[in-house]
Amino acid sequence: MSTVLYDTPGPRGILRNRILTFVFAAALLAGLYFAYLKFDEKGQFDPALWEPFLQGDVWVNLIIPGLLNTLSAAAVAALIAVPFGFVFGIARLSEHKWIRVPAGAVVEFFRAIPLLIMIFFAQYGGSAVLGLTVTSFTAVVFGLVLYNGSVLAEIVRAGIQSLPRGQTEAALAVGLRKGQVMRLILLPQAVTAMMPAIVSQLIVLLKDTALGFIVAFEDLLNAGARILPANFRNLIPAVIVVAIIYIIINVLVGLLANWLERRSRRSRKTTVKPVEAPQSVGVG
Amino acid sequence: MGALVEEFPVILGAFWLTIRLTLASAAAALVLGTVLAAMRVSPFGVLRGVATVYVNTLRNTPLTLVIVFCGLGLGLVLDVSFSESLSTNYLWLSIIGLSAYTAAFVCEAIRSGINTVPVGQAEAARALGLTFTQNLRFIVLPQAFRAIIAPLGSLLIALTKNTTVAAAIGVAEASLTMKSLFERHQDSVVAIFFGFALAFLVLTLPTGLFFGWLSRRLKVVR
Numbered sequence: 221m222s223t224v225l226y227d228t229p230g231p232r233g234i235l236r237n238r239i240l241t242f243v244f245a246a247a248l249l250a251g252l253y254f255a256y257l258k259f260d261e262k263g264q265f266d267p268a269l270w271e272p273f274l275q276g277d278v279w280v281n282l283i284i285p286g287l288l289n290t291l292s293a294a295a296v297a298a299l300i301a302v303p304f305g306f307v308f309g310i311a312r313l314s315e316h317k318w319i320r321v322p323a324g325a326v327v328e329f330f331r332a333i334p335l336l337i338m339i340f341f342a343q344y345g346g347s348a349v350l351g352l353t354v355t356s357f358t359a360v361v362f363g364l365v366l367y368n369g370s371v372l373a374e375i376v377r378a379g380i381q382s383l384p385r386g387q388t389e390a391a392l393a394v395g396l397r398k399g400q401v402m403r404l405i406l407l408p409q410a411v412t413a414m415m416p417a418i419v420s421q422l423i424v425l426l427k428d429t430a431l432g433f434i435v436a437f438e439d440l441l442n443a444g445a446r447i448l449p450a451n452f453r454n455l456i457p458a459v460i461v462v463a464i465i466y467i468i469i470n471v472l473v474g475l476l477a478n479w480l481e482r483r484s485r486r487s488r489k490t491t492v493k494p495v496e497a498p499q500s501v502g503v504g
Numbered sequence: 505m506g507a508l509v510e511e512f513p514v515i516l517g518a519f520w521l522t523i524r525l526t527l528a529s530a531a532a533a534l535v536l537g538t539v540l541a542a543m544r545v546s547p548f549g550v551l552r553g554v555a556t557v558y559v560n561t562l563r564n565t566p567l568t569l570v571i572v573f574c575g576l577g578l579g580l581v582l583d584v585s586f587s588e589s590l591s592t593n594y595l596w597l598s599i600i601g602l603s604a605y606t607a608a609f610v611c612e613a614i615r616s617g618i619n620t621v622p623v624g625q626a627e628a629a630r631a632l633g634l635t636f637t638q639n640l641r642f643i644v645l646p647q648a649f650r651a652i653i654a655p656l657g658s659l660l661i662a663l664t665k666n667t668t669v670a671a672a673i674g675v676a677e678a679s680l681t682m683k684s685l686f687e688r689h690q691d692s693v694v695a696i697f698f699g700f701a702l703a704f705l706v707l708t709l710p711t712g713l714f715f716g717w718l719s720r721r722l723k724v725v726r
Contacts, residue, residue, distance in 0.1 A: 223545075223623065223626075224618065224619075224621050224625065225545055225626065225636075225639075226547055226636070229547070237547050237548060241550050244550050244551055259582070262582055264582075329701070332708050333665070333701045333705065334665040334668040334679060335668075336668040336669060336671065336679045337678075337682055337700055340679060341693070344686040344687075345693045348686070348691070427566040428566070429566075430566030430567075431566075431568055433568050433672060434568065434669075434672045441566065441572070445569070445576065455577055455580070455581055456577045456581050456582075459572065459573050462569065463561075463569055463573075466565055466569065467564040471564060474564070
């Protein structure tokens with residue numbers, strides 16, 4: 221196979237690649253063995269550290285409640301962030317300056333500052349300014365909604381703007397009102413195009429719930445990095461198991477995003493290609 | 505406002521730490537990410553496999569978990585130590601976590617940059633008799649480099665914001681300092697929050713504008 225970097229290798233090239241593959245594999249195994257020795261030196265392969273994960277009640281009492289908290293925070297935040305994104309995304313496209321400019325300012329502000337300082341602000345601001353007790357759950361959801369909602373607003377704006385102008389013009393020409401154009405013509409087509417990007421952003425949102433760990437929200441990471449090590453003194457195994465759970469969930473949601481993207485490429489409901497997901501680095 | 509003026513030296517120190525964290529992690533992530541990208545586009549299956557597993561693992565793990573693993577796992581359990589001083593040690597461990605995480609994204613940015621170069625470019629170069637290194641130096645990398653400026657810029661901005669997660673292992677950068685100021689000045693929480701938010705805007709907005717300008721200026725016209 222010829223790529224931009226390599227031509228299809230000939231007999232000598234194939235031989236050289238095989239030898240180098242062997243060398244790299246050997247170096248890699250040596251590296252892994254070194255890591256194994258380091259972990260073993262500190263007794264990290266002691267069965268006592270891993271055995272808790274074979275007990276049903278460790279899962280039922282410690283891990284699954286954390287997982288459920290993570291999932292419920294993500295679900296609540298997503299349910300609020302998606303409408304938030306639609307409202308602000310559409311508001312940024314408004315013809316009225318007094319709607320467009322404030323909406324743009326809100327979106328740009330919350331996209332530019334770290335999620336964690338919003339969570340801290342919700343925690344302390346809620347009690348200091350409003351006199352309310354803000355639970356860590358509320359603080360996490362507050363931050364997630366503002367940050368991810370603002371990113372979603374940009375996705376929505378990009379999705380609607382990616383539609384050809386002719387769509388709006390034709391709709392106005394047949395006598396639809398502005399609201400009807402948005403509701404009946406633009407949004408149905410744009411939603412298909414931006415669905416994959418929205419789902420990718422929801423993966424970021426799910427990952428970001430882990431920030432709750434810092435404000436003592438009892439999420440999955442809290443189960444892995446505080447509760448399990450406190451009971452079994454097995455921090456490294458617990459964090460690895462929890463990481464695997466996060467990875468499995470994210471890969472599953474990622475597969476959903478890929479499937480939606482393939483479907484939307486085939487779709488005849490829309491005239492545009494799927495919107496590119498923003499650089500979803502994930503701040504959590 | 506009084507609290508902001510009164511604590512100005514503290515705030516300045518915290519942001520200086522944030523900037524140092526960002527720059528150190530960015531440099532390390534750039535190096536590691538480039539190595540990973542080279543592995544991912546190499547003709548050796550083993551290296552491709554390792555880099556792919558690394559990237560997919562780190563991208564799907566929350567950064568907080570990565571940093572907690574580095575701080576508590578490497579630091580406390582495995583006794584990885586860079587310095588006698590505990591706070592300096594946690595600073596280095598958080599830099600490891602931040603750069604290990606960001607490197608996965610840098611790798612993907614570079615790889616997609618290389619993929620933007622059409623195969624015809626390389627085929628034309630080979631037809632002219634350019635060797636592999638010449639092809640890389642004169643044809644592929646200059647074009648790929650221009651295509652990754654904008655993504656790397658957004659990664660730098662994301663990294664600046666992500667350094668706040670180092671608070672998880674007690675590194676007193678901007679967000680943790682903001683939290684302790686909240687505790688000390690309960691009456692001016694709102695002012696402190698907007699002060700810190702403004703400072704983050706000052707850090708991130710010029711970076712964004714600069715990289716946007718640079719990528720437009722160096723854009724490859726096709």
